[in-house]
Amino acid sequence: MPLILDHISQIYNADTEHPVKALDDVSLVIPEGQFIGVIGHTGSGKSTLMQHLNGLMKPTSGTISYNGQDISDKDFDKKELRKHVGLVFQYPEHQLFETDVFADVCFGPKNIGMSKKETELAAFDALRKVAFPEDLYYASVFELSGGQKRRAAIAGVLAMKPDFLILDEPTAGLDPVGRYEILDMVAKLHKEAGITIILVSHSMEDVAMYVERVVVMDHGRVAFDDTPKEVFSHSEELEEMGLAIPEPMKITKKLIELGIDADPGALTATEAADSIYEALKKTK
Amino acid sequence: MIRDITIGQYYQTESVIHRLDPRVKLLGTLLFIIALFNYKNPLGYVLGIAFLFMVIKLSHVPVKFITKGLKGIVIIMLMTVLINLFLTPGTAALTLGKVTITYEGIATAFTMMLRLMLLIMGSSVVTLTTTPNNLTDGLEKGMGFLRVFKVPVGDVAMMMSIALRFIPILLEETDRIMKAQLARGADFESGNLIKKAKSLVPVLVPLFVSAFRRAGDLAMAMEARCYRGGDGRTKMKPLIYKKRDVIAYLILFSFTIGSIFIGRWHVISDFFYSLYVNYILK
Known part of the structure; x- marks a missing residue:
């Protein structure tokens, strides 16, 4: 079932002298099965938007519907929604609280009413999906490394078996190796488990490499909503919003200016390298 | 849900009260609280309310924002009112079975509530206008x-x-x-x-x-x-004290003097009356 956002606005401090428009007339349709990247500068409203998607925040105006039902409705079961739309917050390792990893991962499925057996199976399954080291299943959550904690926290949401998985800056504060491990894992979840992924990030490289659709947020509005190739072709506008296009694209753009016939739409380093190689071969 | 707590919060805007030296504001709160506990007649409270609203007006903080802080003490206020209402001895105003409400009870319950409200509002003004x-x-x-x-x-x-x-x-x-x-x-x-x-x-x-x-x-x-x-x-x-701080001290000083005179008027008038009776008439 798709998630539909219809003209959502969110205003903070409406009753003071300094009202802040965090979201301004946002309309989006999120069909099942997509891998979507949401990018935007700090304070562009991307995190706020994500909290609306599973009913943690109520829009000031506009409606969000899931399964054809308005989620702000009084008799709509928010828990049911959260079962289907999993949200992994920024620095999710800060929410770990149980005595060991396995118990913490069990927290979510237990809350949504799974039986003990189902809960444990779901927890094992989730921990395996995030490639969490097996010998640490019963270690204290405070003994883990940063990357391991993050995996455990993501598993905690994954164990609820959501159809939609929203990840808010899942790579923040990790080293490059850790980043790609997490992103590869997310891409695998999308491909193999068929989960709809919404990846919030401010890193263009992350987004360009993995997603099939990019939503650019700027000052609470949706500035672009298209394929990565199409979105990153608007490099000037993106720069005005404080966003940079991926590094490989910058290089091919410079080379094209110098008269080398590289592909301006090459998103990743490999694609760019190939197109530059082809172009150079042609010039010789 | 948690954002409703206003105690200790700062409200950013431009006003004389915001620019005052914090020492003036701290002493002002202290004097205001002492004055509140000294009022023995309703006129005193009129002065207290007038003073508070003058300060609020000058501070450019919306009244709605200041009264928000009262939400947190609703239960304490209710308890005070109920205890005073039912447990103050005096002339019965209303009897419901075993409990009686006295005129004195109504009066103390009302003043207690007023006092608490002014107390919270007065101290909120300081924290709202001072970083x-x-x-x-x-x-x-x-x-x-x-x-x-x-x-x-x-x-x-x-x-x-x-x-x-x-x-x-x-x-x-x-x-x-x-x-x-x-x-x-x-x-x-x-x-x-x-x-x-x-x-x-x-x-x-x-x-x-x-x-x-x-x-x-x-x-x-x-x-x-x-x-x-x-x-x-x-x-x-x-x-460093500026001119406005000196003026504020003067206003505070006159408020305190005024509070003593108005809030305890009957004590003072009794005193002068006895002077008059004892020394001049004799």
């Missing part, structure tokens, strides 16, 4: 005389400003953790008291962990910048 930093600076200077008694005023002021600074950070953190656990299907609202208290464990454990982590980081950062305790530290913006 926490300014407030501790004012306290440090104002309490400076305690150094004579070997009280580490500088250290205490530093601890206070850190504590105040952390209130909004920890509130935000609580909000974030609660949301994160809600997203994992946690339920903070339903169930009986024990179940509700238990449901807070997933919030409290991460909150404590993060508070300790932040405290450790802060201590490290302070050490790295060679913090060695309070005494002898100089200020970037030392507190």
Whole structure:
């Protein structure tokens, strides 16, 4: 079932002298099965938007519907929604609280009413999906490394078996190796488990490499909503919003200016390298 | 939900009250509170209310924002009113079976409520118009005389400003953790008291962990910048009295005198009356 956002606005401090428009007339349709990247500068409203998607925040105006039902409705079961739309917050390792990893991962499925057996199976399954080291299943959550904690926290949401998985800056504060491990894992979840992924990030490289659709947020509005190739072709506008296009694209753009016939739409380093190689071969 | 707490919050805007020296505001609150507890007749409260609303008007803080702070003490206020209403001896105004409400009870209950409301509103005005930093600076200077008694005023002021600074950070953190656990299907609202208290464990454990982590980081950062305790530290913006502070002191002074005269008018008039009777008539 798709998630539909219809003209959502969110205003903070409406009753003071300094009202802040965090979201301004946002309309989006999120069909099942997509891998979507949401990018935007700090304070562009991307995190706020994500909290609306599973009913943690109520829009000031506009409606969000899931399964054809308005989620702000009084008799709509928010828990049911959260079962289907999993949200992994920024620095999710800060929410770990149980005595060991396995118990913490069990927290979510237990809350949504799974039986003990189902809960444990779901927890094992989730921990395996995030490639969490097996010998640490019963270690204290405070003994883990940063990357391991993050995996455990993501598993905690994954164990609820959501159809939609929203990840808010899942790579923040990790080293490059850790980043790609997490992103590869997310891409695998999308491909193999068929989960709809919404990846919030401010890193263009992350987004360009993995997603099939990019939503650019700027000052609470949706500035672009298209394929990565199409979105990153608007490099000037993106720069005005404080966003940079991926590094490989910058290089091919410079080379094209110098008269080398590289592909301006090459998103990743490999694609760019190939197109530059082809172009150079042609010039010789 | 947690953002409703206004005590200790700062409301940013431009006004005379905001620019006043914090020492003036602190002494003002103290005098205002003393005045409130001294009023023995209704006229005094009229003066107190008038003074408070004059200050609120000058501070450009919306009244709605100040009264929001009253929400937190509704239960205390109700208890005070009920206890005073039913337990004050005097002339019966209304008898319902075994309980009686007296005229005196109604009067004390009303004044008590008024007093509490003015008290909270008066102190909210100060915290709403003074940044926490300014407030501790004012306290440090104002309490400076305690150094004579070997009280580490500088250290205490530093601890206070850190504590105040952390209130909004920890509130935000609580909000974030609660949301994160809600997203994992946690339920903070339903169930009986024990179940509700238990449901807070997933919030409290991460909150404590993060508070300790932040405290450790802060201590490290302070050490790295060679913090060695309070005494002898100089200020970037030392507190210096300006003309407006002198004027504010004068207004405060006249308010206090006025409060004594109006609030205790019958005592004073009795005193003069007895003087008149005893010395002039005889």
